[in-house]
Amino acid sequence: MNETDLQQLQRVTKSKRFDKGEFIFREGERSETLFVVNEGLIKLTKMSSEGKEQIVRLLFPGDFFGLFSILKNENHYVNAKTVGASTVICYIEKKDFLNTMEKNAGMSYRFLLAVNDRLYEADESVGFLSLMEVEQRLARALILFHDKMNAKNGTFTLPITKKDLAGYIGSTPESVSRKLLSFMSQKLIKMNGRRQIQILELDLLKQVSGIS
Incomplete structure (x- = not known):
């Protein structure tokens, strides 16, 4: 945006800091606000009838959310949590x-245009969960974190727990752990501790994920 556009938005934009695990809003609530992630990470989730949490989308700095509620005057259909x-x-x-x-x-x-990109990502997510094997889904998630977190030398800290990662890709923590070990044995990635990951062969990992 040019300087004039930025000034217009700055005049009507406020900000707030949240602690870990706080809800921005809950499913069923209503708000007349457009939210934008400035720092940190947000997960959009839905709860099943059995009380199981399913991550619908992860939001990184620059991503916006809450648009459905302000344009449709309806309740939020997901939870938004830090x-x-x-x-x-x-x-x-x-x-x-x-x-x-x-x-x-x-x-x-x-x-x-930004909304169009978001719709495209939503369509991608449908195929991401329904058509791909766990190995492909995990590879895509790692590439997403690599790109969104501006990894230096291919290294980043996994921003969510393995349990959340499993929920995000529609798998189990045990399966995620096995696939990470498999990627390490293939020398596609390297892990230092439980959360730090270095992608050693990005092009090969993209082949595994099905990204052309």
Whole structure:
């Protein structure tokens, strides 16, 4: 965005810091706010009738959420919960958001492009869970973390627990552990402790994931 666009948004944007495990909102609640991740990581989840948590999406800095509620005037259909120790969320109230979009056609167009990208990612996620083997799903998740976290020398700290990672890719913690060991034996990745991962062969891991 240009400087004028930035100034317009800054005038109507506020921010708040959240601790680990705090809810931004819960499923069934209503808010008239657009949220944007500034720092940290957010997980969007749904609970099954048996009380099992399913991660619908992970949100990294720059990702926005809450759009469904402010445009449809309906309740949130997921929970939004912080993952890391310190998370900063920027937020814009509905009236300020719509007023800003109405006055700036260029910004509105760029926002539509961002929404289009999000729809594409949602379509990808459907195939991600239903059509791929666990090995492919895990490889894609590792590549996502690598790219989103700006890994240096291919190294990053796994931002979620293995239990959450298993929930995210629709598997079990035991299966995730076995596949990580398999990737290590193939020298695709290297692990230092339980959470630090270095991708040694990014191109080969992309082949495993099915990314062309």
